[in-house]
Every structure is written in C-alpha cells, then in structure tokens.
Amino acid sequence: MQESEAAKIEAFLGTLHHLSGHTRKAYAGDLAFFLDYCEQLEVNQWQDLDGRQIRGYITQRHRRGIGGRSLRRNLSSIRAFYRYLLNRGEVTQNPAEGITTPKAAKRLPEILDTEQSARLVEIKGDDVLTIRDRAILELIYSSGLRLAECVGLDLYSIDPRDGLVTVVGKGNKTRKVPVGKYALDAVGAWLKVRAQLAALDEIALFVSSRGRRISARSVQQRLRQWALKQGLDTPVHPHMLRHSFATHLLESSGDLRAVQELLGHADISTTQIYTNLDFQHLASVYDQAHPRARKKKYLGSE
Secondary structure, eight states: OOOHHHHHHHHTOOOOOSSOOHHHHHHHHHHHHHHHEEETTTTTTTGGGGHHHHHHHHHHHHHHHHHHHHHHHHHHHHHHHHHHHTTTTTSSSOOTTTTTOOOOOOOOOOOOOOOHHHHHHOOOOOOOHHHHHHHHHHHHHHHHOOOOHHOOOBGGGEEEETTEEEOGGGOOOOEEOOOOOOHHHHHHHHHHGGGGSSSSTTOOOBBOSSSBBOOOOOOHHHHHHHHHHHHHOOOOOOHHHHHHHHHHHHHHHHOOHHHHHTTTTHHHHHHHHHHHHHHHHHHHHHHHHHHHTOOOOOOOOO
16 A cells, blocks of 8 residues: 555544544554555555455454454444545545444343342341332332332332332333232332331432432442342342343243333334343253253263
C-alpha cells in the first residue's frame, strides 16, 4: 500500500471529532489491522479493493476468534472510511456495503439451580429487616419480577385472596402474575411488622430502615450479603432470580407462551433464550443418564 494511500486513513481519523475518544481509538485499531491485510494482498490503491476481499478480511478475523460485535465494528469502520473516500472523490464505490458479519452468539443468562434458589430465599432470622428481605427474595423468585418491578410495588399491588400481584413493567404495561404460597406467607409476615419501619404516609410495599420506598441498589446490596451468608459460591444479583424463575418454570411446563406472559416480554424471541438454557440442562441430563451417551474406555485406550 502506497504511503499516500495509508495517509488517507490518518486524514479520515482526523475527521471523527463527533465520536467518543474510545470509539475513535477502536476505529484506528480496526483500520490498522485492515491496512496490514491490504498490504498482504499487495493492494496498491483503495480503489482496487473489492467486496470479495473485504469479505475475506472479515472471514480471516472471525477465524482468529474475533467476536461478532467486534467484527461488526470492524466492518462499520471500513464502511465509514470508504464513505469518506467517496465524498472526496478518491474512489467510485464502497466495497464494504452489503457485506454482513457472523451473528454474535447470544449470551445466556446466569441462573441458580433449584437447590441454590431454595437455599437463597430460605434465609433465617426474625428481625424486621430479615423478614422484609425474605419477602422480597421469595416474591422475585416466585413471580419472576424485575428488580424495578419489585421495588415499585405498593401495598395494594398484592391480592392475597386470589394469589396475584399486579406489576407495572416496561413501558408502563400492567400485568397480573401468580404468587406462590411461600411468597404469600413471607409477604404476610412482612406486613405484620412493616409498621415498625414504614412512615405513616408511605404506600410502598417494601421500605428501607428510613421508612421510605426501598431502592433498587439497597436490594442488590442486601442480596449479595445474603448470598454470601447462605454459602452460595457465585455472585448473585436480583435478575438471576428472575432468570431462575423462568428457566425452572420452562423446565417443568415447557410452555414458552405462558412464561412469556409471566415475564412480561413483548416479543417471544426474548423469552426463547431460556429454551437454550433448558436444552443445556436436558443435554446434561442425557449425557449423564443415557447408556449410549457416556464415553467408555476401550481396550488399548488410556
């Protein structure tokens, strides 16, 4: 690659004042790798590059273990560079247009198994804060609530007669979710002592030691403390209980639509990630239990 052609990258990077410093640095790194690739191909001018060669670059990066998100940014930086060249009349086409990257693998949510979940929510103690925390944990796990949904509950949100909780979810959408017996009992125990903490005019179901609605941050901190006390060897956050609720329910029922409704997902594709977790569990059971799934040692093998 001629020096004048390489200098065009530097000129392009100098125009990216609208981007954050982090993004500009990432673009510079992306285009440095791209320049090395072009020199390996002995491409002398940016005009000489075609879509097949761009695709080869993305494939090469993918084979080296670069993830889908980084590959998309690599391609975005190349497209932007060629748009710059087009605007300056340096090239006649953008060879990066229309090229796609491998999809990034969906990150599976972390969950607790049923034994870990039970151990976490069955916290011991009869002081008012412990009673409150037990009710919060039982309710999140029993009904699959988001953290914001849980701290947003008011006194009238729970109907103990019908065993339902009315939740205001994302987009201010309201849904009714069943509440299990253990959670109802825990919430009932909390309501008996709530007045010890709550201000007289406070309508929030769960309050802090100051008497006002408990914050999401406080719930996160208390949950981390309880997870340590209960002997869990993994960092626990409230959403893990929601993930665990969804996964355990799906394992038992197999009803994806019902789980979608209970979680308040607008799109079932959001719920489908739990089928991957369920499949992993089933595959693990199969590997351990099926006589033809287990690897066997053969004569002569070590």
